[in-house]
Amino acid sequence: MPRSDEIDAAQGGEDVLEQAAEELRRPLRVDAALFDARVMDEVLRPRHRVRDAVRSLARKRSVSVSPIGALAAACLFAVVVSGAVMAIERVHAPELARRAPQLAGEPIVRFGFVAPRASSVALVGDFNDWDPKATPLRANAAGGVWSVDVPIRPGRHIYAFVVDGKTWRPDPAAPPAYGEDFGEPNSALTVADPGAQ
Amino acid sequence: MIRAALTLFAFAAVLGAPRALAAQDARLSARLDAQTRDAVTGIIDSVRATGIPSEPLVQKALEGASKHADDARIVSAVRKLAGELGDARAALGASSSDAEVIAGASALHAGIAPRALTRMRAARAQGSLTVALAVLADLVARGVPGDTATSVISALTVAGAQDAELLKFRQGVEGDIARGATPAAALGGRAKSARMPTP
Numbered sequence: 001m002p003r004s005d006e007i008d009a010a011q012g013g014e015d016v017l018e019q020a021a022e023e024l025r026r027p028l029r030v031d032a033a034l035f036d037a038r039v040m041d042e043v044l045r046p047r048h049r050v051r052d053a054v055r056s057l058a059r060k061r062s063v064s065v066s067p068i069g070a071l072a073a074a075c076l077f078a079v080v081v082s083g084a085v086m087a088i089e090r091v092h093a094p095e096l097a098r099r100a101p102q103l104a105g106e107p108i109v110r111f112g113f114v115a116p117r118a119s120s121v122a123l124v125g126d127f128n129d130w131d132p133k134a135t136p137l138r139a140n141a142a143g144g145v146w147s148v149d150v151p152i153r154p155g156r157h158i159y160a161f162v163v164d165g166k167t168w169r170p171d172p173a174a175p176p177a178y179g180e181d182f183g184e185p186n187s188a189l190t191v192a193d194p195g196a197q
Numbered sequence: 198m199i200r201a202a203l204t205l206f207a208f209a210a211v212l213g214a215p216r217a218l219a220a221q222d223a224r225l226s227a228r229l230d231a232q233t234r235d236a237v238t239g240i241i242d243s244v245r246a247t248g249i250p251s252e253p254l255v256q257k258a259l260e261g262a263s264k265h266a267d268d269a270r271i272v273s274a275v276r277k278l279a280g281e282l283g284d285a286r287a288a289l290g291a292s293s294s295d296a297e298v299i300a301g302a303s304a305l306h307a308g309i310a311p312r313a314l315t316r317m318r319a320a321r322a323q324g325s326l327t328v329a330l331a332v333l334a335d336l337v338a339r340g341v342p343g344d345t346a347t348s349v350i351s352a353l354t355v356a357g358a359q360d361a362e363l364l365k366f367r368q369g370v371e372g373d374i375a376r377g378a379t380p381a382a383a384l385g386g387r388a389k390s391a392r393m394p395t396p
Contacts, residue, residue, distance in 0.1 A: 126256035129224060130263040155296035156303055156331040158260075168264070175371065178307040178338035181257070181274035182264040188303070188338065190331040192360040193296070 106151035107191055111159075113137060113171065116144035118163045125159025125189075127152055132162045154193035158186045224255060228262035229271070236272045240279050249282045250295040253302070281305045288314035289326065300330035307337035313347045320355040328360040329353070332367045339371060340380035349388045366391060 113121050121137040127150070128134040137146035158177045161169045170176060174187035225234045237258045241251045257278050261271035285301030286293065288311040293301070301314050317326055329350055336346040353363060366387060373383035 124263060126253065126260070130256065130259045132263065155327055156300040156334070175335035175367070176338045178303070178334055181277075182261050182266040182270065184264050188331070188335055190300075190328055190335070190364065192328050192364065193325060 106153055107194070108149050109152045109189070109191060110147060110149050111137065111161075111171070112145060112147040112173075113161050113163075113169070114145055115163055118146070120164055121146040122162045122165070123148055123150065123159060124162055125186075126157050127159070132165060137161075152189070152191050154191045157189045157191065159189060160184065160186045225258060228259055230268065233258075233268040233271055236268075237275050240272070240275050244279045244283060247283065247286070248291065249279065249286055250298060252295075253282060253299055254279055278302065278306075284311050285314060287311070289318050293318070294325065294327070296327045297325060297330065300327045300334070303334040304330045304337075307334045308343045309333060309337065309347055310343075313351065317351050317354055320351060325360075326354070328363050329358075332363045335367055336370060336380075336384065339374055341370065341384045342381055345381060345384060349384055352388075353391065 111123050115121055121139075122132045123135040123137060124130045124132055135148055135150060137148045139146050159171070161171065163169055168184040170185040171187040174189060177186040177188045180186065225237060229237065237254070241254050244254070245251050254275050257275050258271055261274055266274075281302040282298055284305055285298045288305075289297055289301050304314065305311060314326075314330070317329060321329070333346055333350045336350070337343050350363070353366065358366070369387045369390075370380075370383045373386060374380055378386065
């Protein structure tokens with residue numbers, strides 16, 4: 001038989017349960033106006049997309065990758081990166097444009113410049129009267145690499161690029177021209193004369 | 198009769214001289230104010246008679262105009278270049294080509310001594326020195342000391358290096374500098390690999 005103290009405890013437990021049930025049954029008061037205001041505040045709160053993206057990227061995750069899969073991904077990444085770098089370097093340095101039509105006595109030189117955000121790039125130098133309107137470069141399909149083929153007389157030349165019609169830039173892939181008479185750095189180009197030697 | 202001939206000659210000279218300068222003046226007139234144009238044209242006229250190429254002087258003035266340099270700076274730069282072109286012509290000899298004189302002037306502008314140009318001319322009396330002088334100027338612009346660059350390029354020239362080899366040599370030095378070598382060390386290393394006397 002249960003002892004008297006056990007009966008009292010059981011009775012007390014039932015009371016507590018009854019009180020809890022009654023509390024849960026009580027309707028919850030919701031202030032509709034306040035609720036709507038909170039919802040709209042949340043909807044209209046300015047989104048910090050960059051911050052959220054950074055936080056999302058910084059959040060630790062567990063990823064399961066097989067060793068072969070990881071090796072393949074690393075190889076693919078290396079191939080893509082090296083291919084992109086080689087493509088940029090190939091277009092970037094001034095070079096003889098072998099596929100372009102060649103005028104008599106003047107080798108065609110291909111100039112390239114990487115400027116993804118530029119709206120225009122022009123070539124200026126001692127072969128076009130330093131005229132920013134004379135030799136505009138054309139952007140490739142992606143829009144970041146600009147190039148132009150120009151017939152250049154054999155010899156040493158000085159040139160630069162004008163970005164967006166106002167900013168002078170030397171060619172980072174070419175030797176700098178020694179000494180600046182007018183404050184803006186130039187690049188040097190040497191075109192060998194095929195018939196000289 | 199003689200007076201008539203002299204009058205006719207003077208008339209032809211008056212008519213012909215401005216026409217000879219007209220093509221050049223058109224470019225300068227379009228980009229320079231009258232005072233600067235006259236000063237530049239005066240420099241060009243003074244050097245033209247000596248056989249110095251004048252086109253680089255026009256281009257120097259146009260460069261200054263495109264870069265919105267002030268007039269005094271443009272005239273000063275043109276005058277300085279005229280002096281360098283004249284010195285290069287004198288160092289390389291009267292038979293040197295315009296391209297050689299222009300490349301020689303760039304070497305002088307970089308600090309190379311005129312006697313170095315004369316030695317290189319003597320070492321290669323027949324072939325063109327244009328690329329050798331241009332490579333010399335480029336190396337100095339990259340930071341290679343002028344005397345060591347001169348000795349190595351002169352040695353390569355004496356050894357009969359072709360233009361393509363000189364350009365490849367310069368690219369090698371530039372690559373080594375880009376990878377962290379000092380300009381002098383890069384030149385020395387490339388000279389060693391080219392079996393040239395190290396500076």
